Amino acid sequence: MHFEDQFIGKKVVITGAAGIFGTWIAQAFAAQGAKLCLSDIRGNELRAMAEDPLLSDTELLFHTSDLTQETSIVELAALVEKEWSSADILINNAGIYQRHHLMEMSAQAWNHSIGVNVTAPFLLTQLLAKQMIKDGKPGSIINISSGAALSNQIGGGHYSTGKAALSMLTRSFALELAPYQIRVNAVAPGFAPGSEVSELSEDYVNNLLTQIPLGRTSGPQDAPTAILYLCSESASFITGSTLTVDGGRTAGTFKAPKLQAGKQA
Template identity: 85%
Template sequence: MSALHFEGEFIGKKVVITGAAGIFGTWIAQAFAAQGAKLCLSDIRHDELRVMGEDPLLQDAELLFHTTDLTREASIAELAEFIAQEWSSADILINNAGIYQRHRLLEMSTNEWNASLGVNVTAPFLLTQLLAKQMIKDGKQGSIINISSGAALSNQIGGGHYSTGKAALAMLTRSFALELAPYQIRVNAVSPGFAPGSEVSELSADYVQNMINQIPLGRTSGPQDAPAAILYLCSKSASFITGSTLAVDGGRTAGTFKRPQPQDGKVT
């Protein structure tokens, strides 16, 4: 994370990250910690969350932890109250948490549907609403980032609920951007690329290679890719950007792509 430099503007900034124990959440936390930010790390996985305190890249950071069940409105309210008590308000909110379990719509239960939309859409709505009110009360020109996905633009069987949620999150991003603009609170989204470690289940080498073959720039997402975009959008350099979604996916959502196969030592 040392390659990212923002002239000290994040030193002491208070950053809330949901889904912090996942691979993207960890990378985002490491990036902000390297810039001197204070972090509130939120996740439903209590044990994994606490292990983050032992991460060498986070040990010098000032950390708060909150075990949050984003399917429960009361738990989200508890997180907001925890922030109010500890900090009064945050400077930056990263709505990173998301769930994706493969379900065909014809076989999906109402509970499964509600859980998916609850974490992927309703939780960012509620947390943004609560933390933005705190920012407004304290007169902070905050920044809110929603973590989107290429699934907002394309669909596949078994992922309709997830794509629906991410598409809704894109509109929620723009809607909050409009309503919070008078308070100089900016709301944007980042759509990260494929990172094998972001999957709950282990992926085969063949599956990973097949995914890489669909990415024009020819590699998976790394520890600095999405965090660099997030830091930029939260920085003064992006002070005139709100309501936007930045794809950091190696060109995968630019269009259909299949890597040419070499023939006789040449790529055709």
């Protein structure tokens, strides 16, 4: 998909930037000439992104953010305002998934999951949207959702609850920000090996891979291309929507004999 010069000089904030999806998203916007503010709690991995050859010609800002702390989120928003006045695009990509049975899950673990997956996107959207409104310019906000918002499993109830809440938060912000021409949408990427912060067992991963009808896992262009599209002028009449990019995994029950990880069609 060609976006011509639509993103040259656009100011893009990406949370969870040091993870696999965050890196792919950053590289995709950098290739289009955007300026990036990259946020992650993993400071060393975040700073190492400055050495990424695909980001070498890109204007970069970095912020080591603890998205469970409101003060850290406020600091990130303040950095954006100081350096840019306001962003053009916000990608709420940061998320955590640690397996917990609800009957054994502590309140602390629950609050941590909901804090990163729901409360942080709420606060950051609120703060950055206010900056956009102050500057009187349109904007685009993308929340990274998941098929877990539609399909639950034992050990992931807290995550599914958070992603389902994020879907409704997407719609709610879309309604409130529409008068300011700030569009809010979500993208639900498919499974990509290495995308989880928590370690997954080999059996779990192999079983998951058999459930993807199109026969491969998510590659570096899949979700980022969908995000670029939703932020582009081609999607100027789309807000409050979720675009699922998962190879058909959430379409229904499916078992594949074997898969080729990450290979593009």
